[in-house]
Amino acid sequence: MACESRSPVVSAAHVELFAANRVVIVPAGIGLKPPLRIRGARIRAGRCAYPLRTLDPTGLILLGSGGPYTLGDLFDIWGQPLGRTVMAGFHASSRGRVSVFVDGAPWHGDPPAAPLAPGSQITVEVGARVPPHAGYTFPSLAWARS
Amino acid sequence: MGKVVIDAPRRAFCARLPRRTASAVRRRGRDTTLIAVVLLCLVPAGAARGDGDPASDVLLIQNAFYPYQPPPPAELEAALNALLSQARSAGMPLKVAIIGSREDLGAVPTYFGHPQQYAAFLDREISYSTKTPQPLLVVMPAGFGLAAAAPASALARVSIDAGARTSGLTRAAILAVSALARANGHAIAPPQIAGPTTTRRGGTPSAILFGLPVLLLILAGIPILAHRKRRASSQT
Numbered sequence: 001m002a003c004e005s006r007s008p009v010v011s012a013a014h015v016e017l018f019a020a021n022r023v024v025i026v027p028a029g030i031g032l033k034p035p036l037r038i039r040g041a042r043i044r045a046g047r048c049a050y051p052l053r054t055l056d057p058t059g060l061i062l063l064g065s066g067g068p069y070t071l072g073d074l075f076d077i078w079g080q081p082l083g084r085t086v087m088a089g090f091h092a093s094s095r096g097r098v099s100v101f102v103d104g105a106p107w108h109g110d111p112p113a114a115p116l117a118p119g120s121q122i123t124v125e126v127g128a129r130v131p132p133h134a135g136y137t138f139p140s141l142a143w144a145r146s
Numbered sequence: 147m148g149k150v151v152i153d154a155p156r157r158a159f160c161a162r163l164p165r166r167t168a169s170a171v172r173r174r175g176r177d178t179t180l181i182a183v184v185l186l187c188l189v190p191a192g193a194a195r196g197d198g199d200p201a202s203d204v205l206l207i208q209n210a211f212y213p214y215q216p217p218p219p220a221e222l223e224a225a226l227n228a229l230l231s232q233a234r235s236a237g238m239p240l241k242v243a244i245i246g247s248r249e250d251l252g253a254v255p256t257y258f259g260h261p262q263q264y265a266a267f268l269d270r271e272i273s274y275s276t277k278t279p280q281p282l283l284v285v286m287p288a289g290f291g292l293a294a295a296a297p298a299s300a301l302a303r304v305s306i307d308a309g310a311r312t313s314g315l316t317r318a319a320i321l322a323v324s325a326l327a328r329a330n331g332h333a334i335a336p337p338q339i340a341g342p343t344t345t346r347r348g349g350t351p352s353a354i355l356f357g358l359p360v361l362l363l364i365l366a367g368i369p370i371l372a373h374r375k376r377r378a379s380s381q382t
Contacts, residue, residue, distance in 0.1 A: 058200035139214035
């Protein structure tokens with residue numbers, strides 16, 4: 001995947017991260033290269049954008065054309081590790097592991113292979129279990145295209 | 147449940163916090179610099195079921211959450227932000243969530259239309275602890291919701307122009323923040339903001355929106371009236 005100056009947003013997914021019973025904020029600016037144009041908590045634009053990006057710190061992942069994309073693609077662009085025992089620097093206990101839920105249902109494959117499909121709600125947990133949300137009401141993407 | 151902020155500028159450090167901080171704090175004991183950074187990254191909050199609403203994330207790093215679509219006029223957003231900074235400086239660290247539609251609520255859309263219930267829910271997510279709840283104002287087309295800010299009677303004279311959508315909600319938020327400040331004994335003047343016809347990014351002012359059709363009707367009516375007058379004069 002490349003950082004392109006013209007990379008239209010076509011859909012979105014939502015990702016929630018939990019570690020040790022805490023919410024891990026997915027930051028704004030994943031998949032964007034500076035200089036960034038920022039208004040409040042939202043990024044309006046960057047020099048270039050990857051097909052997966054975040055414009056605000058809410059876990060809303062904007063997807064470009066192409067794909068299919070995976071959770072591993074997102075973490076690769078973010079520059080954070082994701083595996084069976086680690087998630088963004090948070091390590092599972094000796095007997096624990098990273099759990100992934102897709103639309104509320106457990107994902108039994110490798111965490112990085114979980115599909116980041118349009119409209120999906122992904123929950124990634126390490127440590128204490130938090131009941132995952134099964135869905136997400138997505139905003140119109142017009143704000144992300146402006 | 148707390149929140150770990152892995153924000154863009156400091157995400158590389160914060161991402162390593164769970165491994166580094168526990169051992170480093172134990173090892174260094176009084177390393178105030180490290181502790182300060184830890185406090186910056188670990189933002190406690192607490193709802194039983196996570197973080198599905200966007201406002202709970204945004205309000206950890208901003209004083210106000212604004213609707214996604216349509217966005218408020220930039221000048222109104224700037225005015226509210228300035229007012230909230232002023233209130234914070236005066237000792238009233240208020241947060242504001244403006245919710246324009248179900249889409250602004252993410253995983254908890256059922257709160258739309260129930261500002262007070264959402265205020266209670268959101269406050270649990272963003273409060274530092276149950277002992278020090280975060281003063282919060284929620285603004286929805288259906289009304290206001292308050293948590294740890296002031297009695298609801300403080301907003302009795304503030305109305306919401308829900309027809310003006312995000313602009314109306316943001317204006318109402320500005321007036322409500324001023325009213326809450328007054329109720330808490332802080333004299334904060336509401337900022338001077340442009341009239342309600344102000345729009346952004348090519349939006350059409352309401353004067354044009356409603357005036358233009360009327361003008362067209364009048365212009366279209368002149369020939370008809372003239373024709374009728376001609377007919378009337380020819381018949382007489």
